[in-house]
Amino acid sequence: MMATVKLSFSPAPVHVRTARLVGVAVARRAGVREDLLDEVRLAIGEACTRAVALHRQYGLPDPVYVEMSDSGAYTVRVVDRAPIEASIGLAALPPDELAKESLSEDALTTGVGFALLAGFVEDLQVRPVDEGVGTEVRMVWPAGRA
Amino acid sequence: MELSLATRTVGEHTVLEVGGEVDVYTAPRLRERLLELIDGGARRVVVDLGRVDFLDSTGLGVLVGALKRLRSAGGSFALVCDKEPLLKIFRITALDQVFPLHPTVDAAINADPTGAGA
Numbered sequence: 001m002m003a004t005v006k007l008s009f010s011p012a013p014v015h016v017r018t019a020r021l022v023g024v025a026v027a028r029r030a031g032v033r034e035d036l037l038d039e040v041r042l043a044i045g046e047a048c049t050r051a052v053a054l055h056r057q058y059g060l061p062d063p064v065y066v067e068m069s070d071s072g073a074y075t076v077r078v079v080d081r082a083p084i085e086a087s088i089g090l091a092a093l094p095p096d097e098l099a100k101e102s103l104s105e106d107a108l109t110t111g112v113g114f115a116l117l118a119g120f121v122e123d124l125q126v127r128p129v130d131e132g133v134g135t136e137v138r139m140v141w142p143a144g145r146a
Numbered sequence: 147m148e149l150s151l152a153t154r155t156v157g158e159h160t161v162l163e164v165g166g167e168v169d170v171y172t173a174p175r176l177r178e179r180l181l182e183l184i185d186g187g188a189r190r191v192v193v194d195l196g197r198v199d200f201l202d203s204t205g206l207g208v209l210v211g212a213l214k215r216l217r218s219a220g221g222s223f224a225l226v227c228d229k230e231p232l233l234k235i236f237r238i239t240a241l242d243q244v245f246p247l248h249p250t251v252d253a254a255i256n257a258d259p260t261g262a263g264a
Contacts, residue, residue, distance in 0.1 A: 013171040020169075020200075038231050045202050049170040095243035101214060109207035112239045116203055119238035 003029070003070050008063035011055030016048045019066050023076060030070030030143040039120040040074075040141060046113045047078035047137040053110075054082035054135075073123075074143040081134040148172065150197070151179050159255050160188040165197030168205030176205065180212040189221030192254045201232055206241060213245065222246075224254040 005026050009015040023044035024037055032040060044066070051064040065079040093111040097103060117124060123140035149172035150165035160183055168176055183191060193209065195201070209225065216223040224246040227233060236242040248254035 013169075016170050017167065041200070042202065042235070045169060045200075049202060049204060052170065093240070095240045098210065098239075098241060099214070099244045101218070105207045105211045108210055109203045112206050112241070113203035115239045116235065 005068045007066045007068075009066075011052045011060065011062070011064055013049075013052060015064075016045055016052060019048045019064075020045045023066070023068060026068040026070070027074050027141065027143070030068075030074045032074050032141050032143045036141055040076075043117055043120045043139055044076055044078070046117050047076070047139065050110070050113055050137070051078055051080035051082075051135075054080050054084065058082050070143055072143070074141045076139045078137045078139075079129055079134055081132070083133050084135065149175055151176065153179075153183065156192075156251065156255060159190045159192050159258070161192045161194055161251055163194045163197065165199075167200040168198055168208075169200060169202045170204040173202075173204040173208045177208045177211065180208065181215075184212070184215055184219070184221075189216065189219060190258060190260060191216060191221065192224050192226060192251055194226040194251055195232060196226060196228070198227075198229075198232065201235060203239075206235070206239060210241070210244065220260075222258050222260045224248060224258065226251050226254050 005022065007019060007022055009019060020041050024041045027037060027040045048064060048066065055062065055064065060081055062081045067077045069075050093115070098108060121139045125138040127136055128134070129136050148166050149168060152163045154161050154163070162179065162183065164176065191212065213223040226248050228249040236245065236247060246254070246257065248257060
């Protein structure tokens with residue numbers, strides 16, 4: 001039977017860990033391969049960290065929304081409400097850029113976060129939400145419950 | 147597991163042992179500790195990630211910040227990491243080409259180009 005777990009949390013860093021733990025628990029239950037779980041944990045963390053950072057940057061008290069479902073594959077959607085142009089946009093930063101004095105820690109963290117998402121999630125989409133303002137980060141992993 | 151931080155001195159090197167989860171919530175504490183060490187005069191810093199079981203982009207940002215700060219102060223900064231999942235994170239982000247990465251604390255100290263090793 002298809003299972004969906006929905007989670008919404010106030011945009012505070014302390015809750016990102018909760019989202020990671022829930023995300024991995026549901027992934028395990030959905031039958032995602034054991035050796036992929038570290039990557040699932042990291043990717044959900046990065047997507048939620050990005051959403052929390054955007055909500056704080058724009059002063060949005062709205063919760064960050066996470067939906068996990070195992071209809072065939074394991075799909076995780078992380079939705080923010082920030083008024084930005086949604087896209088993968090940032091390519092991975094080359095090493096000489098990363099070490100540059102002029103690159104701020106925030107910019108570096110954002111770039112590195114995207115590199116991790118793109119590197120760890122084969123099936124990744126970043127797109128505007130269907131209704132209203134915001135971005136959806138959608139990640140899919142193969143799953144097969146025995 | 148929460149973040150744990152422990153500092154020890156090996157010769158002229160300051161070794162910061164980090165354990166647990168370094169993420170958007172705990173990374174500010176890691177940043178504070180590194181700044182305290184550097185402001186307190188530490189110039190040869192080795193961060194041992196041996197007991198870290200989670201590291202995200204925020205934690206990586208803090209480590210790069212410390213690297214830059216020490217470099218501009220004429221110091222050195224190295225990481226100790228031998229866990230494949232963490233090493234993969236450094237490779238994917240190309241940060242393996244930014245940080246000196248070593249499998250052990252001894253190796254990090256002996257490889258320090260600013261001397262005081264061995």
